[in-house]
Amino acid sequence: MASTASGTAPPPRSLPVVDKDSQTFWTAGEQGELKIYRCQDCAYYIHPPVRFCPQCESRRVEPEAVSGKGHVVSFSINHQQWVPGLPVPYVLALVGIAEQDDVRLVTNIMNCPPEEVSFGMPVKVYFEQVEDLWVPLFEPDSEGAPRP
C-alpha cells in the first residue's frame, strides 16, 4: 500500500490466526512460493486447506507450489477512510488461481492505479512480510492474457 500524501505510514496489515493446515499458505512466501493444498491421488486443489479431497475422498493431500498467476474474479475500489491514516483509494479483490477456477484468494491489487483494475485482468503474486507471515499480494501480469 502506498504511503499517504502526508508521508505517514499506513496502518499495519492485520494478520490471521494460523493453524496446522494454513501455516504453509501464510509462510511459503519466504521462499517466494504460493503453496496450495493438492490431492495426491486426483490432483484437485483444495482451499481453504484441509487434508481431505472433496472430489475423491483421499486423505493424501499435500501443499504444492502453484504458478502464482491468476485473474481478477471481482474487486472493489475502496474510497472510505475507515480508520485514521488509511490511504485511499485501494483495491480489495478476489483472485482465481490459474491452475483451478474454484480456488479463490482474497488480496489487494497492488502496483496498479485502482481505476485500471478490471474483471478478468491477469495478475501475479508477490509477498510482503508482516511479522512472521508472508502475505500474498497480487499485481498486474503483463505476460498474462485477460479472462473473458
Place this chain on the structure above:
Amino acid sequence: MTYGEKNTAITGIGQSEVSRGSDKSALELTVDAALGAIRDAGLTRADIDGIATWPGADNNTSGFSPVGVAQIQDALRLKLNWYGAGGEVPGQYGAVFNAIGAISAGLARNVLIYRTMYEATARKTSFANSLVKGGERQAGIFLWYAPYYNYAAALQQSLMFNLYVHKSGIRPEQVGQIAVNQRRNASLNPAAVYRTPITIEDYLNSRMIATPLRLFDCDVPIDGSTAIIVSRMDVARDGPNVPIRIEAIGSSMQYRNSWVQLDALDTQAQPKVAEMMWSRTDLKPKDVDIAQLYDGFSFHTINWLENFGFCERYGAKDFIEGGTRIALEGELPINTGGGALSAGRLHAYGAVHEACTQLWGRGGDRQVKKPLNVCATSTAGGPLAGAMLLVKD
C-alpha cells in the same frame, strides 16, 4: 409430506423506539419490543414458552447483538420449555426457522423471537463493528480477509455487488431507485429514522464508499429492537389478530458456505434458497402482493427481486427503472416502511414487522391500498440467505 411451517403463524409484533442514539439500554429496548409483541398477540408473559433470536449475545461492545436469551428471559422472568440462539443459520431468519422446528417438535406453543441492535450508541465511541480487531490476530469467518484492509461489510460485500454490476449492466441511476423509493416510504412512516425524501440526483451525489456502493446504498445503524411471536396454528387462531401463516420457508445451504469461495458470487446464496421456498407451496411469484426484501445494502434487494422470480436474471434493472413498479402504488410494493436504508438497521426483523403491519392494515399513511394477502420476505449476505412466504389466514 407435511411441512412444519404450515402449522405456525405470526400472532403479534412489537417494536421499541428506533433512534440514532437511545436514552434507554439495549435490554430495556428489548423489553419494550417483547412486551409489545406479547400484548399484541393477546398473550401474557406466562404464555411464552420459547425464545429464539439471531445471533444471540455477542458479548462485546459492538452493539451488533447486545442482548442474549439469558438477559431477556431473566428480565421478563419467563418460564420456558425451549430456547435457542446462534448465528450459524440461514441468516437472521434462522431464529424463526428454529422456532418452527421447536413448535413442530412439540417443544413450544408461543415463541418470542427478537433482534436487538445498539450500533448507533456503540459507534459514538469507536468503530464498533469493524471486521478488523486491533491488537489481535483475526479468526472466524473473515480470517482469509485479515491482511487486506477489509474493515467493513460495505467493502467486503462490494466484491459480490461489483461482479453483479459487471454481469447485469445495471446503471447507478437504476440502482438508486431502491434508496429513493424507500426514503419516500419512510417519509410516510413516523417510526423511520430518516424521513426527508431524496432524489436520484441526491443518490448519485452521495459519496462513494466502495465501488459500486454509495452512502445511500447502505443501511443505517440504529438503537432498537423488534420482536414477533410465532405460535402453533391452533393457538394462533385463538388470538385477537388474524394469524399470519408461515406458508413456506427457504433455509437451504447448497453452495460453499464461505465469504470467499461462495460458488454463486454475483447472486449470493439466494437462488437455491428461493427454489426451496417455492417448492414448499402452491403459490407462485405472481401471487405475491408485497415484498419486504433484505436491504442491508440496496444490492441485496436487487438480487432478491431476481432470485424470488419477480423478474428474470439480470432483469432487475428494468424492473426498478423509474421506480413505479416497486412504489406503494406499484405492482409489487417493496420495503414499504422505508426498510433498513431509511427506517433503520433492524436487521430483517424490521422487514417482518413491516410485513405484518401491512397485512394487518396498520400501515397508516404508507398502507398499500390494494388488498393484501401474501408477502415474501428475505434475509441476505454472501453465503447467508433465508426466505419466508407469509400469508394472511
